[in-house]
Amino acid sequence: MTEGEQNSETKPRDRKLGDEWLDWKGAANQAELETDERLRTFLTLAAAAILIIVASIQLGWYLTKPRFEQISPSLSTVIEWSAFVLAIVLLAVIAVETVLLLKFRRSIFPYVWAERLLLFLLSKSMWLGEKFGISKDRVGNSFIKAHNLVVKSHASAVRADTLLVLLPRCLEKEARRQVIERANGRAVQVVTAGGGEEARKAIKNSRPSLIIAIACERDLISGIRDVAEKIPVLAIPNKRPEGPCKNTHFQLDDLDDALQFITDRTGKKAEDEKLGS
Template identity: 30%
Template sequence: MSAAHDKTAAPRKRLFIGLMGLTCLILVGVIFLAWWIPSKGLANIHPDLPRYVGMSMAVLSGIAMLGTALLVLTTALGKDIFFTRFMRLVVIKFLLPVIEFVGKVLGLDRDRIRQSFIAMNNSLVISQQYRLKPDRILVLLPHCIQLFDCEIKVTGDINKCVECGRCNIKGLVELGRKYHIDISVATGGTLARKVIVEKRPKLVLAVACERDLTSGIKDCYPLPVIGILNERPFGPCFNTMVNVGAIDEALQQVLDVHSSPASESP
């Protein structure tokens, strides 16, 4: 098995959760220092002012720790406990940049952090227990999934594929037929955003590398995105691969089984 395959095979949430806990402790420490350093001067203004400010800082620290605990519980239990959608906003827009900075200071690989973030995001999306009709879900693929030298380009219409089986497109076409899911191939972020605007899905299942998935999840919020990492045995953006079974499994977790053609009896 190649190194590129090993790197993207099984992203886990534990790294992101650990960095999130460390970031929470750092935030609590900063809040404490923000109260303690000027507290001596606050007493000169009013004797009770340090206490009031201290209580406010304690509330902020409590919120930070409670939010971290709720995120961990939500991902661990796979259930929407409280404010999951808002917590996704906090993780995507605020925590991720801070956690990436903390990881950089610790010398951690940025792609490993992104892999863990994607796994964390997927857990938060799935915990909301979506049950959507097939026509409300969009599967978005990068063009590098198709073989570079294939004469039949499937960008814009994946059903042009002649299903020779040389790349993963055949399995994805079969998956589209199985669930009657809309599958699109995009040549870049701009076209991907255009497809999303045109299709107006309720949920996107996207295949890409760490950088593009992280960027796409951030850009699409509040639209829920489930990210599946591609495999790059020949390097980035060239004859990449994807685990079709992982896409199938993810779809089963968000599809309305009563409306999916795959669930109907023959």
């Protein structure tokens, strides 16, 4: 029997796996079934990644410093102090940003900058988490909490006049009914996407100003990387009691919170327009 035939036999036949789960063989661990990771997991890994980056820069300088001192002692001193001050400023800015997000739901960065910083730290946190035995689903779940926090902290910059709700094809009927029920009476388009390509097509066709996406952490992160810098995304991770890509559901409170955020934004916008007229 060839290796390809062996792999095909180990893959589950009771579901159509999404692109992010093609390597899944049917034996799900807890993180693949249901993940509710604390926000501090991503924050801790991101902080550790920043410290490693700063330490690596300092180590690089330590190794090259003798060469610079041979060229120009004064130049060496300027570079050394510049690197030191830059490291202190970087750490201070990240610390202030974290405190503002957690305590006051505010950010010192523009929305796009904050998203880029998060995505930069995500890849480093995934790598670091793997070294400590933390699965990418757990890191991803924690990252999504941080991402949603960033979106909500930039409420003044978020337009909620055109809303798209993206659902996965694996969502169970009752969960789908609950989404449609809550969408009734709102200016909301609900679309079921069978994968990343269909999701991108739905976004292109509807041109939303805000997206609520329900999916697994892997698909959500892929989508956030694709569009979040241009269109804010409120991400809701699903629950997978039967493993990925089959009869999934989600925490209804997460959807209610997202819709409440949109309602508050719409009301604030109407109030601002009334005051400005």
